[in-house]
Amino acid sequence: MDLPVDADPVAMGRWPWRRWRSAWRRWSLWTLLVALVASTLVTMVWLAGRYEASQVQDKLERDTANAVADIRAALNRNLQDLQALSAVDGEPAEWKVRAAELLQVRRELMRIEWRDASLRMRSHAETPYRSVQWEDQLRTSNTHPEAVLTCTHARRLNGPAYSPSYFQLLAEGMGTEMMEVCLPLTQSGHITGFVIGTYSLQSLLMTQVSKNLPRTQEVSFTEPDGTRLALLGASWRGTRMFTAQQLLDLPGSTLVLRMDSWHRAPSVFPNVLTALVTLMSIALVSVVTVLVRDNRRRLRAERDLGDALAFRKAMEDSLVTGLRARDLQGRISYVNPAFCAMVGFTAEELLGQSIAPYWPPERADVYTHRRDRRLSGNAPPPREGHESIFMRKDGTRFPVLIFEAPLINAQGQHTGWMSAFIDISEQKRMEEISRASQERLQATARLATVGEMASLLSHELTQPLAAISSYATGSLNLLSDGQSATQDSEAALRLQLQDLRMAMERISFQADRAGRVIKSVRDFVRRRDQSRVATHASELMDAVLPLVNLQARKLGVRVSTELEPGLPSVLCDPTMIEQVLLNLARNGMQAMDLPEIVERDLVLRARRAAASAHRSWVEFAVIDSGSGIPEHVAEQLFTPFFTTRDEGMGLGLSLCRTVVEQHGGHLQHSPRQPHGTVFAFTLPAHTPAPVEQ
Numbered sequence: 001m002d003l004p005v006d007a008d009p010v011a012m013g014r015w016p017w018r019r020w021r022s023a024w025r026r027w028s029l030w031t032l033l034v035a036l037v038a039s040t041l042v043t044m045v046w047l048a049g050r051y052e053a054s055q056v057q058d059k060l061e062r063d064t065a066n067a068v069a070d071i072r073a074a075l076n077r078n079l080q081d082l083q084a085l086s087a088v089d090g091e092p093a094e095w096k097v098r099a100a101e102l103l104q105v106r107r108e109l110m111r112i113e114w115r116d117a118s119l120r121m122r123s124h125a126e127t128p129y130r131s132v133q134w135e136d137q138l139r140t141s142n143t144h145p146e147a148v149l150t151c152t153h154a155r156r157l158n159g160p161a162y163s164p165s166y167f168q169l170l171a172e173g174m175g176t177e178m179m180e181v182c183l184p185l186t187q188s189g190h191i192t193g194f195v196i197g198t199y200s201l202q203s204l205l206m207t208q209v210s211k212n213l214p215r216t217q218e219v220s221f222t223e224p225d226g227t228r229l230a231l232l233g234a235s236w237r238g239t240r241m242f243t244a245q246q247l248l249d250l251p252g253s254t255l256v257l258r259m260d261s262w263h264r265a266p267s268v269f270p271n272v273l274t275a276l277v278t279l280m281s282i283a284l285v286s287v288v289t290v291l292v293r294d295n296r297r298r299l300r301a302e303r304d305l306g307d308a309l310a311f312r313k314a315m316e317d318s319l320v321t322g323l324r325a326r327d328l329q330g331r332i333s334y335v336n337p338a339f340c341a342m343v344g345f346t347a348e349e350l351l352g353q354s355i356a357p358y359w360p361p362e363r364a365d366v367y368t369h370r371r372d373r374r375l376s377g378n379a380p381p382p383r384e385g386h387e388s389i390f391m392r393k394d395g396t397r398f399p400v401l402i403f404e405a406p407l408i409n410a411q412g413q414h415t416g417w418m419s420a421f422i423d424i425s426e427q428k429r430m431e432e433i434s435r436a437s438q439e440r441l442q443a444t445a446r447l448a449t450v451g452e453m454a455s456l457l458s459h460e461l462t463q464p465l466a467a468i469s470s471y472a473t474g475s476l477n478l479l480s481d482g483q484s485a486t487q488d489s490e491a492a493l494r495l496q497l498q499d500l501r502m503a504m505e506r507i508s509f510q511a512d513r514a515g516r517v518i519k520s521v522r523d524f525v526r527r528r529d530q531s532r533v534a535t536h537a538s539e540l541m542d543a544v545l546p547l548v549n550l551q552a553r554k555l556g557v558r559v560s561t562e563l564e565p566g567l568p569s570v571l572c573d574p575t576m577i578e579q580v581l582l583n584l585a586r587n588g589m590q591a592m593d594l595p596e597i598v599e600r601d602l603v604l605r606a607r608r609a610a611a612s613a614h615r616s617w618v619e620f621a622v623i624d625s626g627s628g629i630p631e632h633v634a635e636q637l638f639t640p641f642f643t644t645r646d647e648g649m650g651l652g653l654s655l656c657r658t659v660v661e662q663h664g665g666h667l668q669h670s671p672r673q674p675h676g677t678v679f680a681f682t683l684p685a686h687t688p689a690p691v692e693q
């Protein structure tokens with residue numbers, strides 16, 4: 001019963017599992033790829049955010065460092081200006097004018113004082129821009145704590161010193177952080193006085209930093225512990241703040257300049273865009289790389305394929321075996337040049353045909369039937385091939401040997417049949433020639449035997465002929481006696497007639513005998529068609545015995561036969577086997593034809609041989625008591641034209657072996673004790689076909 005493919009138990013068991021596995025592999029690959037792309041995208045967005053933040057932070061750090069540098073430069077410049085105030089030794093009133101001028105250009109300075117070495121006030125000037133509630137009492141005396149402390153420190157350092165910041169009330173009611181700087185004035189190594197400058201930290205920031213401050217930034221002075229002292233900027237506040245701090249290390253005081261920069265949270269969209277563009281670029285580069293590599297690989301594969309095709313083409317063209325492929329519908333799908341040359345049709349004339357034009361019309365039905373059986377899968381092609389007859393385009397027939405094998409594609413599916421054809425017409429011709437020459441050789445050998453026997457025949461025929469002649473003479477005498485005896489008694493006449501009958505009978509017997517002798521030779525010589533018939537061993541021996549006896553009598557050989565009782569018949573061509581027996585017997589007798597051999601026995605034996613391969617065999621042996629075969633002769637015994645006899649042809653044994661082997665048996669020889677040789681050959685026993693019930 002034909003099953004649909006889906007219902008095929010094998011297919012059901014195997015294909016879904018394979019399909020499921022390949023689908024799973026495909027999907028898992030895609031999932032992996034998507035996950036990879038997504039994670040790369042997220043990583044890239046995150047990295048882009050990080051990069052953006054680090055850029056902002058870096059800029060802020062740079063701005064802070066620049067601001068600190070600016071402030072430090074301003075402080076140093078102011079120091080020089082303060083120094084310059086006292087460089088010209090003059091009256092306090094004059095000093096005050098210059099100090100007031102300085103305060104006009106240096107807005108960060110709130111007040112400048114000139115004190116003597118004991119810190120007593122000599123003169124001072126105040127900024128015109130801010131009104132500060134200076135504790136004048138405290139300031140004019142030499143007890144202002146920050147001033148005293150700073151100048152003490154400056155005296156110790158012998159250079160400018162700054163005070164820690166302190167809070168100072170302003171006139172409008174608010175306050176600001178201030179910082180003092182004390183610059184000792186020296187003359188010939190002695191401190192002659194001090195110049196004290198008072199900075200407003202707020203103003204310092206304003207004059208030095210505000211110029212370059214963007215709206216998103218806030219700058220402040222803080223104590224090292226983080227307490228904010230003065231603040232500037234930041235009208236706009238974002239969601240994310242970046243902070244950078246730089247230490248402003250001054251002799252006697254340490255301030256921290258802190259910059260805060262407000263930013264929006266890094267917006268994801270441009271980052272995603274950037275990441276996507278980057279990703280696309282990476283993907284593009286990878287795809288181009290893969291494409292280039294793939295292209296290279298494809299080119300290599302194409303080249304390999306081209307080479308393989310050229311190789312296949314060269315192989316196909318050099319083949320002498322014809323090749324033909326058929327699909328499952330029986331249509332010809334491929335033929336090679338050798339096949340086209342064999343049948344004389346072009347590939348175009350053959351491809352797609354289901355009734356091949358090289359089928360002889362008279363056999364087309366048989367071939368179609370055979371092809372249909374092959375296609376149905378019911379008749380697997382024989383491994384050793386089968387013979388068939390094809391027709392060339394010119395109509396001539398020729399024999400071919402066909403080998404067929406199923407065509408299986410890369411997926412393991414049966415897609416048709418591939419057949420190889422060998423044109424065996426030449427082989428057949430050679431076989432025919434060889435068979436004909438073999439037969440001619442055998443005929444020649446038989447004729448040679450006959451020639452040899454002609455002398456024996458003449459010798460053998462002399463006896464019956466002499467007997468016939470003498471009986472005939474006797475009969476004639478009796479007849480002439482009978483004429484004269486007519487006058488005598490009737491009894492004497494009857495007696496003469498009786499003698500005459502007997503003589504005639506003897507003549508007839510002797511003539512028969514002579515006839516038999518001649519017939520035996522004629523039967524032997526006459527060529528008959530090869531045919532295998534079941535023949536009993538005794539029949540074979542009886543056929544050759546008269547001829548063997550002819551020679552045996554001449555050479556004084558005693559011939560005997562040994563036949564195992566119940567022997568089966570053998571399947572053979574009797575004429576050929578008789579010739580083998582006769583040849584072997586003749587060789588045996590010739591080997592005994594030596595003066596020193598007195599006991600001349602020739603035995604023709606037939607018995608069962610050991611059975612082999614479910615076949616039983618009969619062994620025929622010709623045993624002589626002759627000279628035996630020396631080793632150097634034994635080596636070439638079966639070589640055609642090898643002989644040790646002057647009148648021999650040297651073909652006997654080689655023909656014997658050919659004949660025996662053609663029958664499926666084999667011929668061998670062995671020495672016989674005390675002297676002589678045994679030539680034995682086997683023939684297959686005839687086993688009658690069982691009778692069907």
Ligand code: ADP
Pocket residue numbers: 583587588591624626627628629633637642643644645647648649650651652653654677
């Ligand atoms: P031919 O009989 O024409 O010589 P054969 O092929 O029959 O050719 O024999 C070849 C040779 O084998 C003979 O010449 C002989 O020397 C040797 N030979 C054959 N049979 C015997 C035998 N029974 N005993 C001894 N020698 C033999």
